[in-house]
């Protein structure tokens with residue numbers, strides 16, 4: 001019968017070095033029974049990509065975490081975008097897609113570039129710092145809440161809230177319990193911050209609430225759609241930027257190529273998203289009995305997609321374990337695919353491009369000058385600390 005493995009994808013051994021586990025999962029078969037959680041795991045690029053496009057068979061409406069919303073009370077009110085299927089998803093996604101479109105973001109480019117230059121100049125003055133809190137976290141925490149239209153105070157709750165939600169997609173293990181320990185003030189803040197009167201008149205938040213005036217959203221739905229941005233808009237880009245800086249610091253020959261041609265900053269960020277895959281895993285739930293590459297899967301089964309394994313699959317990528325900024329990385333599954341393809345992708349890419357271009361123009365070298373420590377989270381892959389020393393160009 002079906003191949004089975006008892007690995008634990010939500011444990012330090014896996015978080016510290018996923019590569020051997022990813023290889024075992026890919027090689028065990030198209031779909032593998034994860035006996036520890038009694039769910040399926042899919043790690044090959046071909047099948048992960050096919051699942052992401054087949055929303056009818058692989059539904060998001062029962063949640064994209066281990067929890068099955070049809071059997072258990074969701075930890076938080078389900079997202080009206082992430083945790084819905086069509087037709088509801090079509091309506092809410094349309095609003096977010098317009099607010100976050102590449103066209104809408106053109107107006108932000110000058111600001112995002114200026115903020116990146118200012119932050120990099122300040123860090124050059126310091127010389128040595130921790131690239132995670134001082135750069136990977138500092139930059140999104142400045143530009144994104146500004147773009148949403150949030151007041152300056154209380155932005156510190158954004159990372160704790162993201163940490164709770166991303167841990168909530170996994171099992172109720174110690175990472176989840178630690179994250180939700182003092183959740184009450186954070187949850188109250190998120191609820192308050194999503195209201196129309198808490199947001200300025202021209203940011204993403206106001207634009208979402210304006211969809212109530214046009215009848216595209218109800219007054220009850222709008223705060224939940226704003227909550228989607230508060231949830232997914234920061235912790236993801238923090239992990240993405242951290243991944244890119246970590247790659248460029250580890251592979252100086254790639255940094256030298258970027259220095260020689262700063263217009264490669266977009267490609268360098270994209271290849272880091274493929275190489276590190278900040279969002280490592282999430283689930284779908286089958287709506288009918290089906291098969292994945294010939295392995296029979298029943299109706300109502302949770303299937304865990306290993307995006308990080310798919311992005312390193314030798315069946316799809318040449319030299320998958322090389323960080324190569326000139327590689328055509330298009331087609332990686334780091335932002336998902338299909339109807340739930342990351343709606344913030346253009347924004348994430350803009351942030352990544354601006355920060356890496358600023359570094360490429362102003363910083364001659366990035367050296368890791370201390371021990372790195374990894375962050376343990378049930379969904380996000382990223383460092384907790386990355387001590388570096390940079391030299392001005």
Ligand code: HEM
Pocket residue numbers: 060064081082083093096100228229232233234236237239240241273278279282333334335336337339340341342343344345347348
């Ligand atoms: C490097 C940064 C980012 C990564 C790696 C990332 C990754 C992803 C992935 C893999 C999905 C698909 C989830 C699924 O199929 O169930 C997704 C969806 C989503 N992302 Fe992102 N994301 C990033 C940045 C952002 C930003 C900056 C925002 C907000 C401005 C955002 C908002 C969303 C939302 C609202 C969805 C749900 C879309 C839907 O279900 O239709 N993400 N993201």
Ligand SMILES: CC(C)Cc1ccc(C(=O)O)cc1
Pocket residue numbers: 064079080081082083165227228229231232279282
């Ligand atoms: C990679 C995704 C699971 C990130 C994410 C989280 C939360 C939401 C929401 O809509 O709350 C949307 C996207």
